[in-house]
Amino acid sequence: MQGPLLGIFFTGPIAFCIGVIGGLISASRRITIRGNIYLLFAASVLVAGATLYMSMAEPLKLGIVIDAEIRNCRSPELLTEQAIKRWKEIISISQNRLSWGEINVPNLLKKDQGVILDLLVYRRKEIRKHRKLWNYGQIEVTAWHEENAPESFHAGFAGASCADYVQQPRRLYFSESYFTPHTTVDTLLGLDILEFIPKEYQHKQNN
16 A cells, blocks of 8 residues: 555655766766666666665564553443443444444443553553564564553453452553454453563563
């Protein structure tokens, strides 16, 4: 989808500028036919290199590390009304699926084995995987970004009882961005999943 935009706004103008510069050099210095061939080859290499560089994927965001403190815990059932409203916004065409949501959303939230955690997020940083040719697969951890802002998550790492969460001290948590798809409940609530930092990332970040 972004290929045409890359050509229209980036590689196209770059190729045009390189062509104009090459033409001016050729005309001002009266370069021979062989010289023009070399100049054309060099311009083609520059355009191809610029196109290849700009078309390479940006780093993939794997998740965020959150330095936060739990301030409140709620049952997903308390958000039933908001969840039904969100379901209607997601499924706005099929009347049958609208009816399904009104009947089944409350049951889904009631049976959910998690809680809604209201956190005070002090700071966060991202874990990314590079995808360019020279650094493909390398994991990068960004610097801390200070926040001191409230944010809510759906969590199930300690079960479905708020009593098991409210005693948690300020600590580091993790919210995955790529590999784990959101469940139906997460989609209905419009919240990201909160968990402990996976072992494969623990040694890649510092306190």
